[in-house]
Amino acid sequence: MAIHRTKMLIIGSGPAGLSAAIYGARAMMEPIVVQGLQPGGQLTITTDVENYPGFKDVVQGPWLMQEMQAQAEHVGTRMLWDTIMDIDIAGGPPYRAIGDSGDEYIGDTLVIATGAQAKWLGVPGEQELGGKGVSACATCDGFFYRGKKVVVIGGGNTAVEEALYLTNHSDDVTLIHRRDELRAEKILQERLFKSDKISTIWNKAVIRFEGDPAAGGLTHIVMQDTQTGEESTLDADGAFVAIGHAPATELFKGKLPMDDNGYLIVAPGTPMTELPGVFACGDVMDHTYRQAVTAAGTGCMAALDAERFVATLEFAKMESAEAAE
Numbered sequence: 001m002a003i004h005r006t007k008m009l010i011i012g013s014g015p016a017g018l019s020a021a022i023y024g025a026r027a028m029m030e031p032i033v034v035q036g037l038q039p040g041g042q043l044t045i046t047t048d049v050e051n052y053p054g055f056k057d058v059v060q061g062p063w064l065m066q067e068m069q070a071q072a073e074h075v076g077t078r079m080l081w082d083t084i085m086d087i088d089i090a091g092g093p094p095y096r097a098i099g100d101s102g103d104e105y106i107g108d109t110l111v112i113a114t115g116a117q118a119k120w121l122g123v124p125g126e127q128e129l130g131g132k133g134v135s136a137c138a139t140c141d142g143f144f145y146r147g148k149k150v151v152v153i154g155g156g157n158t159a160v161e162e163a164l165y166l167t168n169h170s171d172d173v174t175l176i177h178r179r180d181e182l183r184a185e186k187i188l189q190e191r192l193f194k195s196d197k198i199s200t201i202w203n204k205a206v207i208r209f210e211g212d213p214a215a216g217g218l219t220h221i222v223m224q225d226t227q228t229g230e231e232s233t234l235d236a237d238g239a240f241v242a243i244g245h246a247p248a249t250e251l252f253k254g255k256l257p258m259d260d261n262g263y264l265i266v267a268p269g270t271p272m273t274e275l276p277g278v279f280a281c282g283d284v285m286d287h288t289y290r291q292a293v294t295a296a297g298t299g300c301m302a303a304l305d306a307e308r309f310v311a312t313l314e315f316a317k318m319e320s321a322e323a324a325e
Contacts, residue, residue, distance in 0.1 A: 001078030001102040004080065004180070006032040008306050009095065009107025011084050014041020014290045016282025019069040019299030020306075022109075027307040032078045039145035040065035040284075043292055047322060048131075050143060064292075073108050080105075089255055093277045093302055095314065100191075108313060109277040109306040112264065114248035116283035117288070121153065121239055125209030125290050133218020134209055136241050138162040139291065142169050143226050146213070148237035151168075151176055151221060159242035160184040160192050166240070167197040173235065174198070178205045178226050199232075209239060236243050245294060258300075263287045271302040277309045 005012040008024045010017045026141045038044065043061035050058045073079060082099035095110040118136035118280045120126055124132055126315040138152070144164060150170050152163040155177035159182075175192065180188050192198055194212040201223070208222035209321045210233075220235045247263045249256075256273050259266040264280040266272055271279040279302035282295035 001104065001271065003038065003104045003106065004032055004078075005094075005106045005191040005314050006078075007108045007310050008032070008111060009097065009105050009109070010034070010111040011097065011251075012036055012041070012113030012115055012284070013039050013069065013079070013099050013202070014043065014065070014115050014295060015043075015068065015115060016115070016284075016295040016299035016302075018065070018072045019113065019126075019296040020079040020111045020279075020281060021072040021114060021299075022068075022075055024304035024306060025072065027303065028076075029109075029303070029307060029310065030078070031077060031111075031303075032080060032107070033072065034080050034082050034084055034099065034103060034178075036083050040069070041295075042117070044223075048141075048144065049292070051140065057074045065121045068200060070196060084251060087251055087255070089252075089275055089278060092275070095278065108253070108310050109279065110283055111179070111271075111299075111302045111306060112252070112278070112280040113282045113295075113302075114251070114275075114284050115223075115295075116245045116247040116263075116287075118241065118245050119243045121243070122306060123207055123209065125211070126241070128213050129209050130217050132213045133211055134239050134241065137239050137290070138165045138242070141240075142166050143240070145169055145238040147171070148181070149154075149235060150238040150240065151234065151236045152175070152242050154242035154244075155179060155182045155184065156244065157184045158244055160188040162240050163198050164188070164191055164195065167195055171197050174201060174236075176201045176206060176221075176234075177231050179203065206239075209233070210230060236286065245286075245287065245290065249284060258286075261287060269299050271305060277306070279305055305312055 008029040008031040010033045086098040097105040148171045148293040151174045204223040209217040264285045271281045281298035
């Protein structure tokens, strides 16, 4: 078992964690990034990325994350392949974490960038056609379906917001919900029902996505009536699964405040949690925007605040040493 010490310990290696690492390394914080189960985060399973600033042409998600990691390492970040299994933040700083390898990680500050995962239906064809007609983010991928027939699956705020957003690109949007009424806020429902670009299919559960991943992608979806069991099909060029996200915060339950959906609570406009020196950034604390660029921005904020916190610690140590002389 090894012990790794740093001024800034970062858990998670998506855009938020790597941006924090880049800024932290440039501030001589010698950050350590523990990469976790999905190094690179959600972008590693995203194909075309067209909305990240700085690239006039479409780039691939895995490539973008490789470049971010290379930049972080170039300026002095240590990337470690491990998964944090337990963490002790009650008595810090410093804060301690234990990896699946048995190694211990000790940081004067802790940056939580564990991200979130879109919830999927888990039906046939969903994984095979992911990025080829099936998506979980209209803001990310809606642009690719300009003038095409698209469907949104779900009945909450996320689904209605996705459907409304897609009307910017398509005049043929269908919302499919397994019940006979929506769970979304009334104001969102009103906007949905007023749109002449959106139609609604009630009491239908999507049970299969069909198409050819190698040639054109998604062609249609198969639905089952939740009341009669009857199956039917619907042609579609794009399908957006909008049944919510699950933040990766299991590790921090009972240790940090969370909202009702499990997202870490931070001070408004900051990445600061209630514990001094513990910061949360990216999708683990952001249930509204959930974009790579906003995750990177909050990662930058976390690093800058961590740097200031460490400077305060070091100044306090100097004052204590002077007083003892």
